[in-house]
Amino acid sequence: MTFLIPTHEQAHxxxxxxxxxxTSAGELAPIRREALLAIQxxxxxxxxxxxxLDPITPAALAEAIDDPALRTQLISGMVTLTLARDTVAEEEQAAIEGYAAALAVEPVALAQLRKFQTERLVALRFDVIRRxxxxxxxxxLYEKQGLFGVLKNVGSFAGLWENSAVAGRYRGLANYPDGSLGKELWRxxxxxxFKFPGEKHGAPEPLLTHDLSHILxxxxTDFQSExxxxxxxxxxxxxxPFSVLVFVLLNGQHGLRLTVFADPAHGYYNDKPGAIDDVVRAFARGAQAKLDLTDHWDFWAVMDRQVEDLRREYGIEPLAA
Known part of the structure; x- marks a missing residue:
């Protein structure tokens, strides 16, 4: 799924x-106002x-938007918007449920909101992480290396052993050309x-797309940048894609620890003007990219390529833009 751009009338x-x-449970909170402005x-x-903007009934919304994919995106967006505040009212969930029923869609994000609201946190963590x-x-990794490959990665991350072959390959990135993806990853x-993959307590190799996304x-690496x-x-x-946004907001706004890789915070985005705008802008920047780096991207094939060349090839706009 790529982000679908609705028509002017559909957007309205x-x-x-x-x-x-x-606003189903009160006035529009400042952080949500900022999010709506950023989305626009x-x-x-x-x-x-x-x-x-006047209220709209579920039936009228269904008449205005008939594309199932756009309907799913809209309901998923509603869920993330409610999570942008550090509390979610029952009236807000009920309003989303009414729209979802009228649009006849059941997005993953809505199921995750239900788990969150009913405090089924173990199931919520599992679902968000796996998606x-x-x-x-x-x-x-399992598809490529089988169960043994998974166990080797987990074992080195747990500090049980070092996979010297993997670790040595990453240490060798120090000798790559300046400005290359490999050299920038080493730096x-x-x-x-950080520990290299393969080293004791090094990150599992499949998570390299996250670190390489930092570079590209x-x-x-501070909390906000993460x-x-x-x-x-x-x-x-x-x-x-919305499961990742749900992860960000559950971790940063609702203080829910989801993995050992991300320390949680409660209400981090409160009273930080521009912080939610930055999140939406980063999402929009990613949506412009031509490649899903999480989908079987062979990063070793481009480790010797210049970062600036890869940004142009992948359609990654300059950060300042």
Whole structure:
């Protein structure tokens, strides 16, 4: 799935529905207002006056938007918007359920919201992880190397042993040309004190697409930047992209620990003007990319290529843009 751009009329109806959801339990919260404005600017390319948007009934929304894929995207977007605040009201979920029923869609993100609201957190963690980044990465590793390959990666990450062949290959990136993807990855690990894949406590090799997205996207490693690179990955991900956004918001807004790789925070985006705008902008930037780096991307085949050349080839816009 790539992000679908609705028509002007469809965007207007969708924004009305989003505002209806977000005001079903009270006034439009500042963080959600910022998110709606960011969606208009970076994704929809519209400039509707939010205060002038009237409520819309589920039946009217169904009449305005008939494409099943666009319907699914809209409901998934509603879920992520509700999670942008550190509390989700029952009225907001009920409003989303009403729209989903009228549109006859059952997005993954809505099922995840249901688990969150009913505090089925074990099932929620499992579902988000298996659909976002870690699950698909480990599945592809299993397809390529079998169970033994998975166990070797997990064992080295747990510190049980070092896979010297894998570790040596990554250490050898120090000798790659300056400006190449491989050399920049080596510098990224060296500067941050990270262990290479194959080394004891080194990240499993399938997660290299995340670290390489840091480099191709130009994002740092602080808490906010980690959220941005994940949003960037959600943008270019073709399968279950909204699960990655759900991961970002559950981790950063709702304090839910999902993996050992990401420390949680509660209400991180509160009182940080521009932070949610940055997340939407990173998602939009990823959506412009021509390649899903999480889908069987052979990064070793391009380790010797210049980062700037790869950005142009993959359609990754400059960060400042």
């Amino acid at each position: 109806a969708g924004l009305r529905a989003m505002k209806t959801v977000l 600017q970076h994704l929809l390319r519209t400039a509707f006056d939010l205060d002038a 976002s980044l870690l699950g698909p990465a480990m599945k592809q 990224f690990y060296d500067a941050n004190g 996207g130009g994002y740092g 959220g941005l690179v994940l949003a960037f990955q959600a943008g270019y991900k073709r399968q279950d």
